[in-house]
Amino acid sequence: MVNFVRDIRDPEHPYSLEQLSVLSEDSITVDDKLGRILITFTPTIQHCSMATVIGLCLRVKLKQCFPPHYKVDIKVSPGSHANEESVNKQLNDKERVAAALENPNLRQLVDECLYSSEL
Numbered sequence: 001m002v003n004f005v006r007d008i009r010d011p012e013h014p015y016s017l018e019q020l021s022v023l024s025e026d027s028i029t030v031d032d033k034l035g036r037i038l039i040t041f042t043p044t045i046q047h048c049s050m051a052t053v054i055g056l057c058l059r060v061k062l063k064q065c066f067p068p069h070y071k072v073d074i075k076v077s078p079g080s081h082a083n084e085e086s087v088n089k090q091l092n093d094k095e096r097v098a099a100a101l102e103n104p105n106l107r108q109l110v111d112e113c114l115y116s117s118e119l
Contacts (some may be wrong), residue, residue: 004065005039008057009113011050020044022054027077035070037062042077051081055091056100057113 005028006018017023022041029038039058043051055074062072074091076084090096100106 005058005061008054008061009116010044011053011057011109011113013044017041017054035067036073037066037070038073038075040075040077042080046080046082048081051076051083051087052090052100053106053109053113055087056097056106057110059091059097060101060110061114 005023006016008017008023009015010017010020010022013020022044023039027040027042030036039062041054041058043054048054055076058074059072062070066072075088078084081087101110
């Protein structure tokens with residue numbers, strides 16, 4: 001499963017989320033029976049301003065790789081972010097996610113993180 005997201009680049013660093021230990025094999029759970037995916041990631045610092053961008057990148061990538069009936073939940077690891085509850089709420093609110101992805105600058109940043117390794 002980590003193969004789908006391992007090459008996503010961090011928005012602030014020239015390294016992948018896996019290289020920075022933001023993601024690991026243990027942080028991803030897939031339940032094919034229920035059609036659910038849970039990703040828990042650990043931002044590099046407690047006040048990471050890019051946590052929501054990282055979550056958006058994960059969501060976009062998984063939506064591309066899995067059938068639409070899968071429910072994707074994305075959260076920061078418990079205690080890993082100063083605004084944990086707020087970040088988790090933003091990452092799992094369909095309207096907020098859709099609005100964020102309609103922002104051309106934010107969408108460009110997400111695309112750069114997703115596709116920079118393919119260029």
